[in-house]
Amino acid sequence: MRIAIGCDEAGIQLKDTLRDHVASKGYEIVDFGINEGEVVLYPDKAKEIAEAVAKGEFDRGIIICGTGIGMAITANKVPGIRASVAHDVFSAERLVKSNNAQIITLGQRVIGPESAKTVIDAWLVSEFQGGGSLSKVERMIEIDKEYR
Numbered sequence: 001m002r003i004a005i006g007c008d009e010a011g012i013q014l015k016d017t018l019r020d021h022v023a024s025k026g027y028e029i030v031d032f033g034i035n036e037g038e039v040v041l042y043p044d045k046a047k048e049i050a051e052a053v054a055k056g057e058f059d060r061g062i063i064i065c066g067t068g069i070g071m072a073i074t075a076n077k078v079p080g081i082r083a084s085v086a087h088d089v090f091s092a093e094r095l096v097k098s099n100n101a102q103i104i105t106l107g108q109r110v111i112g113p114e115s116a117k118t119v120i121d122a123w124l125v126s127e128f129q130g131g132g133s134l135s136k137v138e139r140m141i142e143i144d145k146e147y148r
Contacts, residue, residue: 001124004049004058006032007108008042008071011064014108014116018062021117025124030058046074046083046105053102054080060102062120067107075103079148082140087111089122096126098133099140 003022007015012034022029032049034040042065049061061083063071068085075083083103086092087110095101104123106116128137 001027001059002057003027003029003060003062004032004052005029005062005064006045006049007034007064008045008066009034009039010042010066011106011108012036014106014111014113015062015064017113018064018106018116018120022062022120022124025121027124042070043074046071047078050075050078050081050083050103054078060104063103063105064108065105066109068105068110069107071105072103075105079144080141082137086119086123087115089119092119092123093126096123097129098136100128100133100137 005015005019019029019031046063049063052058053061065071072083072085075081081103082099082101083105084095084101085105086095095104
């Protein structure tokens with residue numbers, strides 16, 4: 001699995017921690033930045049990563065800011081992307097298992113590094129289950145296409 005990761009200035013430490021953690025699990029992870037001392041508008045970083053995932057350059061994306069909320073809102077503006085905040089294991093699993101979302105967003109101001117690792121671990125091994133969620137995800141895709 002190929003994963004993109006990035007953040008704004010409010011998420012640098014958590015981004016670095018998760019980048020190293022995911023790499024240690026054997027996944028290919030590409031850091032879209034930013035680094036200490038840099039400043040970026042979080043919508044620009046969310047758009048950059050969401051576009052890369054939507055184009056198929058990456059299987060999934062991890063985006064971090066202060067809360068994860070603004071990143072999720074922005075990533076969902078990119079056609080074909082399903083993104084959400086998850087700060088607990090159940091939500092991280094459901095993100096993929098029920099919603100087939102490609103992007104998880106987190107907030108450095110809301111979750112500690114060890115909890116974030118646990119959340120990311122659950123997200124990494126989760127796969128879309130289809131079943132009763134399939135028609136709902138298909139409908140999300142149809143609605144998305146109405147606005148392209």
